[in-house]
Amino acid sequence: MEVEARVYVAVPESFREGRSILAWALKNVANNAKVFITHVHIPPQMIPILGTMFPASQVSEKEVIAYRRVEKAKVLKKLNEYLPTCEKLKTSAMKLVIEMDDIGRGLEELIVQHRITKLVMGAAEDAKYHREMRAPTSRTAIRVMQNAYPTCKIWFVCKGNLIYVREAREAPPPPPISSSVRNLSPLMSLQPQRIGSPGQNSSMQRSVSAAAGYQQGDPWDDVLPRRPQSSEAASWSASDDIASNSGSSSLARDEQSEVGSVLLPSVHESDSEENQYSSPRHGVEDTRVDADICKKYGELLSEIEKLRKEVLEESHKCRNAQKDFISERQKVKAAMKQTKEIEEALAKEKQENELLTTQRDELNEQVQRADELNLELERRISSSDRAAKELEDTLTASRYLLNSLQADFDQVKRERDEAVREAHELRSRRDQMSSEFSLLELNQATQDFSDSLKIGEGGYGAVYRGFLRNTAVAIKKLHSDSMRGASEFHQEVSILSRVRHPNLVTLIGACLEGWALVYEFLPNGSLEDRLIRANNTPPLSWQTRIRIIGEICTALIFLHTNKPHPIVHGDLKPANILLDANFVSKLGDFGVSRFLIRSNTTTSTTTTLYRTAHPCGTFAYMDPEYITKGELTPKSDVYSFGIIILRLLTGKPPLAITREVEKALEGRNLDSIIDTSAGEWPFVQANQLAHLGVRCAELSRRRRPDLVGEVWRVIQPMMNVASLSASPSFRSGSDGNSMPSYFICPIFQEVMRDPHIAADGFTYEAEAIRGWIESGHDTSPMTNQKLLRLELIPNHTLRSSIQEWRQQHHHHQS
Template sequence: MEAEDDERAAEARREKEAGNAAYRKLFLETAVRHYTRGALLDPGDISFLTNRAAAYLLMSKYKECVRDCDEAVEKGRELRADNKLVARALARKASALLKLAACAADYDPAIRALQQSLAEHYSEETLAKLDEAERARKETEEQERLDREAADHHRDRGNDFFKQKRYQEAAMHYTEAMKKNPKDPRVFSNRAQCLIYLGALPEGLEDADKCIELDPTFLKGYLRKAKVQFLMGNYESALATYVEGLKCDPNNLEVLDGLRRCAACIKRANGGDARAEDLREILGDLHLNDDLCNKLQKSMDEAAVLKKEASDERLKRIESERLARTLEEVYLSQVQQRKETEESLSRVQQEFEQLKIQQDEINVELRKVNEQNENLLGQLSDSREHFEWLLSEHDRLLRERDDAVREVEELRQKRGQMLSVLVTAMHCEFSSSELESATENFSNSLKIGEGGFGCVYKGILRNMTVAVKVLRPDSLQGQSQFEQEVSILSRVRHPHLVTLLGACSESSTLVYEFLPNGSLEDYLMCSDKRQTLTWQARIRIIAEICSALIFLHKNKPHPVVHGDLKPANILLDVNLVSKLSDFGISRLLIQSSTNNTTLYRTMHPVGTPLYMDPEFLSTGELTPQSDVYSFGIVVLRLLTGKPPVGIKKIVEDAMEKGDLNSVIDTSVGEWPHLHIEQLAYLALRCTELSRRCRPDLSGEVWAIVEAIRDAALSSPSSSRSAQDQNSAPSYFICPISQDVMDDPHIAADGFTYEAEAIRSWLCNGHDTSPMTNLRLEHEELIPNRALRSAIQEWLQQHNMPL
């Protein structure tokens, strides 16, 4: 069975290739036959339908093209095909509909198809077609409006000539109106009447028939047709037409009179005089019911009286209309006068209001001057009482100050209690004076960074180079960032998370280890530095950040989402080892009891837009998959060295063209082609718009990244066993002994060494750095407890002795 399926699939591919070859040679009928056979062999491949639709489009078989595109879209959605294929089918359908719209002037179906195509997959070409279609629709609607206005103008001119009994000129204007608006039954009715007066009865009959065809409920069409038939001697046909018109208005006197005249002519043609019974008999032959015949009889009896009354009423109406027009002109004149009067009154009122405001301002100033004068007089006369009042007020303010100081002290104690659990996990609590001394009173010359929540300074604290982050004390966001960073970094430790050395709660200041190589953003933006960041180092950094994110997302009891992952928040130490920093907007996720999911919801998403999860921006829901999206953008930047604007589309286009090497940053060496494709594909999957489509970091992503890292960084061992050295991170190795460190200490040069090795170095009379060969400022050593914890965790995970 599998062999048969493979044979059918191979046959389908051959049909597709044959169809494509015929299509390129414009043998369209042959291409259609090949695509049809391919679709039968492989119903799950919608490209056969879209290709056949393209051939139909060139053959001007637009309905067949639309049919194939609709079938392709339906099958594609059922089979969950690539959005690009579905979008291409919708765009092709829109092209066919645009061709049809050029004839039918109906662009709405094509516009809907283009909008659906953009919803499936964004394309500049499709957007341009949509704009063109909307412009064409607007132009068509505008032209129709202009044609209707022109038709109304010609019809009004024709009516004027008709009233002057200039029927030839009237018919000409009605003809022009028909050209502009061929769907208006009134124009055909009016021209039919002109043709009747001009004696062109057959042409008048055609216009009357067209009028009835356009609007079967338009009574004048039946009256015109019946009149032509009567004049042509076709009394029976005229009688039948009047009966049809009677259905539109059973009480119309003109219809009833026409029926009577037709009945009389029919009777005279048969050699007698028409009576009511004759009309009843004739109408009976036309299968009308007795009630209608009785109604006709009664109407005919009343017709004469009503006709005279109608004539009198018409004269009265004409007189009333003339009087109404006169009154309307008088009314309009009065309205115009009233409008001018109101405008004049409004201007006067505005001027009055301005004068009143000026008067009020003068009165206020005068009142202030009088009050000041009275106050001065009162102060002079009552100086003793005022002095005594000031003394009592001073005592009251002193009491209030003491109360306020007491409240502040209580709040400070509460805050200290709140942070006590968090601070105990840190190395120490620094005082404000220590930090001022370490940073030379926060000198601008030592400022190494500045952001929305505060500034970062380089300093020497307790013989150790540190980074001091001062948050803005007057900002609620700054206070929130302080508590958030202390809360998270006091709970978690990882080799690729920046180490928090301590804090000063009094001044909302954080103290971190100093990383001398700055941020990854600095290296990517500077062409000289970018070249020093080799492709092997970039792959290692990708693996390091991936491991840090996995560690955060798997944190117990509550996962941690960074929320602002970007190159500017990835710092590099002296060995270009990366560490994730800036946890000010990170969140501890609490599992929901309703839907068993972990997320953080906010109404005001914060972060860097170019790296932010689109679903976080739209819904305010922050999940671990939000970091996955940011991680994908960072990987693309490391691959290409390009800015983040539009970087995803650049890589997608290059992959679609099969020319991925054209966008890769080749200044750092020749990337292995397999690594490029794997990382680009992985990054694009991480940046899917829907978070459900993004891969899991700890599963598929880490498996691929770890394999790539091991292949890129494979090297022989040096001193310890091959098993230890091949798997141990480089920053776990002592630069002097080349062994994994047991007791790491930080020296004055900022590098970390095994305590016994660096002490032996110093005891042997060396006063320079083993790494830089520069003179050491002092011989004091600081324990690197964070790195020691990370090494012990790593050894335990690999079942190695501590």
């Protein structure tokens, strides 16, 4: 008899996760074979009772069985989702489910029970698929591959791709026939059948009667006894053909399909077989053998009948348990519904109580406030007479104050009118100071702007030396065809005609016809010329450089604090700093300068910034935030001032000078970059200037110091030291009474009054060396080496010598 072709496809409960496995099997293995949707169901170990989960061991067996039966029905219903896929491909399909605590062990049991020869299952989760996968990776797949009965061929699939095929092998030698016969009854007892019509039962009976024989072509025939062909599961199962139900069986039908019974062969068939074995053709010996076989077969039938009755009884118990479970579940649902209604009523009552409590508290507060207001009103009423009298007195005083304020107002108004009049007079005088020259005068003064008299040239014009009205002047002629030149002309006239300062270039007059400005002539040129030693001019001394730094600082402070509107220079660089005959510095070139409007919403020292989309100036000296954001503020001048300080200290070009000085400070080798052509810089002053210049040239304007509060406090003492050091009379009296150099404090550069010896061996003024240490320094101001200790020792001997010298010096002067 030809064996029916069957393919078993092991799938998970979720169709979304198992559809790729079934699709591959239908496409590659089915080949008109009957497909069994195979699933291993793990029984739940936690049982819900009244909304709470309990372990199965703590719940009655009746409740466990009832709950698990409901879960089985849900699984069968979920598996119906696989059937439409088979129906689309016109493939006959049934469901096969086994209940087992381990999926791998369940598949192994199914292979044995149903003598499976073709099985398709997953190699891993689809999410873990990769192109290099050549073998199963899940623990279940590996276990089945290693332990499943060898006569079964297994295809392992992942994400619709074949990963590995375990080929079928020969089975071990078959057990003895007697053993097979003895094992037939328990194997059959594992095969509950679906209860059907009498015709179906007779068909099933015939299939059971054939269980004692073997069919040809089945590789299991030499290993296990043949099972009835109509059996569809080795545990609880439901097998629904697509043609009969199309995957639409209800939950009740699935539950009913789990209840079955073992069908035994009919008496007639048994008698028929017995008659065949007792044929007279076999003789007496054959008759004895047949009698033994019939006896054993009868015993087997009796055992099967007994088992069938037990199965029927168990089935009846299960149905009763199911009915009890449904009844109990309905009672529980009713109780839960009633409990929920009670809880909702309690919650509503609680909410109402809370609302009443809140309203009561609010009423109590209102009553308390009303009492307080009543007391306050009584107090006010009791004091109303006194208040009325006080108001009358206040009214009298107010009238007197009003008259007084009116008199003060009249006085202030008179003073304001006087101030306005004086301001007009000052403006008239100032306007008279700046004369207007004709182009003819300027041509005569510069020999028609001869190149031989040109002393400088910029991007918007040239500067000429001239002699005008018996005065040496400098004339800057701007390009008339340049809108920028015209803008600079008006801006510079507007600023320099309003401000006067010793360290600002003096504007003598202007010529609108020739777009020219007339300044005082400064014979020593620009600071840039002196730094690069143009025309072989001698270098500036360190004393002169410190004085220039101080002068530029005072000029910037004057501009930034100008009233009513502060002024930002915007193009501060050595080329725009001019030197007179005594090397006094004066700041010029205000073409890109701007007035700032002081903010009324902030402090008196805060000013608004000037914004522009086209920043102007010299790149190496320009504020980085002005370049990137177009925001010009007083701190932009501070940045440029910092670069100028570092140039005067080192004599190096402006580009990257800040980083170079920072590296020298970090490496404590500042001496390596100081401009030695300026003379022997005092270490303290040089170190202070280096730190000050780096701070002023910070990239962020918020981190730059304030000129008045921080910078000037450092520079002013330096200027005093520089002026004393540059004065020859400071070191000796007019009568030639010389002062020893060791009387001078290395830091203050003044004669010491309270000399103290530091750990480096040098003597300092006590106030100076203490300030040095307290400011965070732990190195010597003279050697830059680390101080081994910070204690100071009074130098009484030197102090006595200084006092004696002072007395003698005072005596000689008197």
